[in-house]
Amino acid sequence: MKRNILLALLTLGMIACGASTALAAEVPPLVSTKWVAEKLDTLKTPGQTKIRLVEVGAKYGEGHIPGAVQVKFPSEVFDPETDHMVVGLPEIERVLKSLGVTPGTHIVLYDGDGQPHQVSRFYWTLKYWNVERVSLMDGGKTLWEKENRPLTKDVPNVKRMNFEVKYPPNTKIRAMYSPHIVNALATGDPVILDCRAEKFFKGEVFSVDKWVRTGHLPGALNVFSMASVNGDREFKSKEELQKMYSEKGITPDKKIIAYCDTGVLASHAWFVLNDLLGYKNVSVYDGSMREYANRFDTPMEPGTVYEKFPKTPIQKLEGKQ
Template sequence: MARGALVDPAWVHRHRNDPKVKLIEIAGMGQEEMQAYKAGHVPGAACWKWKEMLWDSHARDFPSPEEFARRCGAAGIGNDTTVVFYGEGVQFGIYAWWTFRYCGHSKVKVLDGARYRWAAEGRPLVTEEPPPAAPVEYRPVKRKEKMRIHRDRVLRALGTEGLVILDGRSPEEYRGERVGGPGGPDVGAVRYGRIPGAKHLYFEELLDANKAFKPESEIRALVESRGATPDTDVITYCRMSHRATVLYFMLTELLGYRKVRVYDGSWTEWGNLVGVPIER
């Protein structure tokens, strides 16, 4: 089944031999040696380290259109290739989806529940890696800047009527008790707290025990309880924007919201800026 950009394990299995579909696991933080991938991955999946493939090599930014095209072409991805991502952790697969959409690649999907739902359905995880893809041509395309918002515009927007800012971090980070994510070192910003007026919606609340998205009715209730409706302007953020993209995906792909932007600087930028307000 496909639900917009969200596909289930059966969809991936049906397309396992489709040359126009590329399945990619994203190795997130704590997966520098691609441990989870090497221990067992969805059959046919290649593996990318998130920062090497999704960030600029020098600036804290995304690849330029020309560099994005070069990386895609080298990975065997053309403009008409459907790319399906999943991640370890799951937010990194959705971050890759968001990055591809932002960089102008429209044919991109997310495997619901990543390896967790796949395994829960009794499907095998394998250690065999696919052969390297043959390079193809990729034509540079324009970024979709409307998906993103920068710090100065966030600052100007504070207190605007009809705006909801959603914080996808853990409760401890939202309360100002930590700046690092759960289970990791408490580093990343010099100040603790949240963007003033932000409503808390921890990304894990959207997922079930198999890391798949909960039913739409449950998700909609969670979102509307934070004051966000389809006609609301929404900004999502977290620590480095990985979890923020889960909120973006949920709002745009599952609920049909259209006025959503990711503040990708998130707390590692806001919590280090001079002269901006915080709330605790």
């Protein structure tokens, strides 16, 4: 009798250990369209939670990969009560429950709008909230369609699951104005990476629906995030990516804070540096220019204020000096 009980306990222990090992098994940050195509039968199986394919974007209804569900961009990617900041715990749990995933599900995200940085933002959001079993499909729907792979307008019937997100979030990958940006400006460490196109970095254009001062943070280095992908929206080789960043002084030995307008291009840079190139100390300034450039007590280069914007008290004071 005792022997049977011991064997039963041993068996249960082995099952639990196997389940834990399977759950902890790492998934690659990037999968190919071919990899996804080979999993279509699984993806289309009702009730399965092994793999969940997720289109991030606003064009899901125009046609999506069979078996895919949708995360709407930007409404389900940003906290609706903030100016494009990361979603809070209740909201990310609501989104994950609606996707029908469990902690053991391999979540595969792909870009549905031809904007790969948008899907990178949701990838970063999941990592921030400690969801580890997540990958991006390289090339997104742009490449999938170019390869003449199937699309559908059928929406899969996915059962809501009770997904409990681990708290606290991974704050190491999220930078704030204070203390992180303030400290970087004062000391030069971490390195500040501007992920926008050069014309924005140099202050040559305005985007007044986002910010009213143009230019960049003092001392920032500029590498445009979208230079990391080719015309098919596939990521360039690791050698090309490493060269692109290293040539501008963005090297693995440095701590780096990436920013852009809304934290989207910055999340794309974070994915490349952290998950493709293996950098260890990269974070995203979540507020980015929507926060920084709409303040008038922060240094900018050149920091030109949009000409139609009313004079602030600080500007009036400066005019009297």
